[in-house]
Amino acid sequence: ILNVEQSPQSLHVQEGDSTNFTCSFPSSNFYALHWYRWETAKSPEALFVMTLNGDEKKKGRISATLNTKEGYSYLYIKGSQPEDSATYLCAPRYGNKLVFGAGTILRVKS
Amino acid sequence: DGGITQSPKYLFRKEGQNVTLSCEQNLNHDAMYWYRQDPGQGLRLIYYSQIVNDFQKGDIAEGYSVSREKKESFPLTVTSAQKNPTAFYLCASSRERDGSYEQYFGPGTRLTVT
Numbered sequence: 621i622l623n624v625e626q627s628p629q630s631l632h633v634q635e636g637d638s639t640n641f642t643c644s645f646p647s648s649n650f651y652a653l654h655w656y657r658w659e660t661a662k663s664p665e666a667l668f669v670m671t672l673n674g675d676e677k678k679k680g681r682i683s684a685t686l687n688t689k690e691g692y693s694y695l696y697i698k699g700s701q702p703e704d705s706a707t708y709l710c711a712p713r714y715g716n717k718l719v720f721g722a723g724t725i726l727r728v729k730s
Numbered sequence: 731d732g733g734i735t736q737s738p739k740y741l742f743r744k745e746g747q748n749v750t751l752s753c754e755q756n757l758n759h760d761a762m763y764w765y766r767q768d769p770g771q772g773l774r775l776i777y778y779s780q781i782v783n784d785f786q787k788g789d790i791a792e793g794y795s796v797s798r799e800k801k802e803s804f805p806l807t808v809t810s811a812q813k814n815p816t817a818f819y820l821c822a823s824s825r826e827r828d829g830s831y832e833q834y835f836g837p838g839t840r841l842t843v844t
Contacts, residue, residue: 621789624772652831663734663835664820709772713831716761716780717788720772 622646626710626721634699634729640696641724643710647691654718655684655695656709664709665696700728733757734836736821741841743815751806751822751839761826762804763833766790767818776819779804780826808841815843 625644635641643653653669658664668677673688681698697704705728711718734755761780765773768807775788779798788792792811798804804823808815818840822833 629770654832663837666832666834669830669832682739711773716826716831717775717778718831718833720765720774722770 621716622712622714622719624710624712624719624721626676626724628723628724630703630725630727632727632729634728635701636660637700637728639700639726640694641726643693643695643712643721645691645693645710645712645719645721647688649714650688650691650712651715652713653688653693654711654713655693656711657709658723659705660708667708697726700726702728702730704728732831733753734821734834736819736836736839738839739837741839743841745843746810747805748809749841749843751821751841753804753806753810753836754802754844755804755821755823755834755836756802757803757823757825757834759825759834760801760825762789762798763822763824764794764796764804764806764818765822767820767838773820774808776806788804808843815841817841825834 655667656664670686675686683694686693707723709723711720739754763778764776777796779785797839820838821836824833
């Protein structure tokens with residue numbers, strides 16, 4: 621069973637702080653890296669899909685980078701807002717299956 | 731609106747009873763998936779189906795069964811053989827033909843077995 625690690629497990633920040641999380645994964649047979657945001661009482665929603673080494677994607681204040689050679693991805697949130705509070709899941713794809721990490725829980729206090 | 735529906739939201743059963751969780755999608759996606767979430771763990775794949783009338787075991791298929799008789803529907807049965815059935819269950823679907831494998835999730839069913 622492939623081991624996908626996300627750190628930190630949880631994070632509490634003040635509104636306006638910038639923050640980042642890490643996703644580490646086995647790099648052999650890797651196809652793509654998916655990031656999802658999962659708000660309480662809602663369904664997980666896709667943020668980014670990245671495939672190439674050095675890929676960088678951005679959506680508003682959220683961005684992500686990918687290093688396929690060493691097997692890690694960073695997710696950055698600039699100027700966190702209370703509405704960013706959620707669990708952030710990463711899921712590398714191997715073949716046609718996604719393998720999910722346990723997630724990073726972000727709480728932003730106003 | 732297109733999307734994935736799961737019902738019910740909460741389900742309670744007595745130990746020893748089989749229970750079926752519903753998952754329906756109107757996104758015209760070929761592939762469907764069932765995941766289980768336990769506290770502190772990532773989503774774990776139970777079963778998946780890439781096409782009607784075909785499905786494969788995921789990492790934790792023991793004690794579960796599925797069927798895929800229609801493209802829109804992928805019900806999951808939690809049998810009495812599943813040793814720890816109490817968990818949160820998520821269904822997802824994806825359009826694999828476009829190569830993205832991006833998965834769309836339902837709202838989940840929380841199953842409690844006592």
